[in-house]
Amino acid sequence: MEQITPKDLEFVCGGKKIRLNIRLVNRQGLTFGDIALIKSLHKKKAKLYKKMSSETEASKIKAYAKEAKDLEFLLQEAWGFPKDESFHPWYEVPHCTCAKLDNQDYRGTKYKSISSDCIVHSQGE
Numbered sequence: 001m002e003q004i005t006p007k008d009l010e011f012v013c014g015g016k017k018i019r020l021n022i023r024l025v026n027r028q029g030l031t032f033g034d035i036a037l038i039k040s041l042h043k044k045k046a047k048l049y050k051k052m053s054s055e056t057e058a059s060k061i062k063a064y065a066k067e068a069k070d071l072e073f074l075l076q077e078a079w080g081f082p083k084d085e086s087f088h089p090w091y092e093v094p095h096c097t098c099a100k101l102d103n104q105d106y107r108g109t110k111y112k113s114i115s116s117d118c119i120v121h122s123q124g125e
């Protein structure tokens with residue numbers, strides 16, 4: 001089988017250079033097909049984030065956030081990880097004002113730090 005090289009794992013997406021972690025790729029036993037799927041999901045996510053950034057209506061922003069969550073589940077599936085919402089970077093979506101560092105620390109736990117003025121995640125209308 002053809003060997004996956006670091007070069008196969010680099011791509012530009014939404015103006016940002018992304019490099020998938022080769023150790024993780026090897027550990028998960030990913031194929032070229034899996035990598036192509038992961039790249040296309042990242043591109044979909046970048047497009048969604050772009051649309052979401054220019055949206056001003058809270059209800060539509062929340063709907064985009066739900067789409068983003070679905071994409072994160074598909075990404076976890078493509079990587080061969082369990083579908084676990086607690087590992088999603090949900091606080092990185094456009095318009096979110098929740099604390100990034102706190103929520104990074106909470107990854108994989110049941111805790112979330114929700115800012116009361118976040119139009120994406122706070123419950124208030």
Ligand SMILES: [Zn+2]
Pocket residue numbers: 091095096097098114115118119120121122
């Ligand atoms: Zn938020």
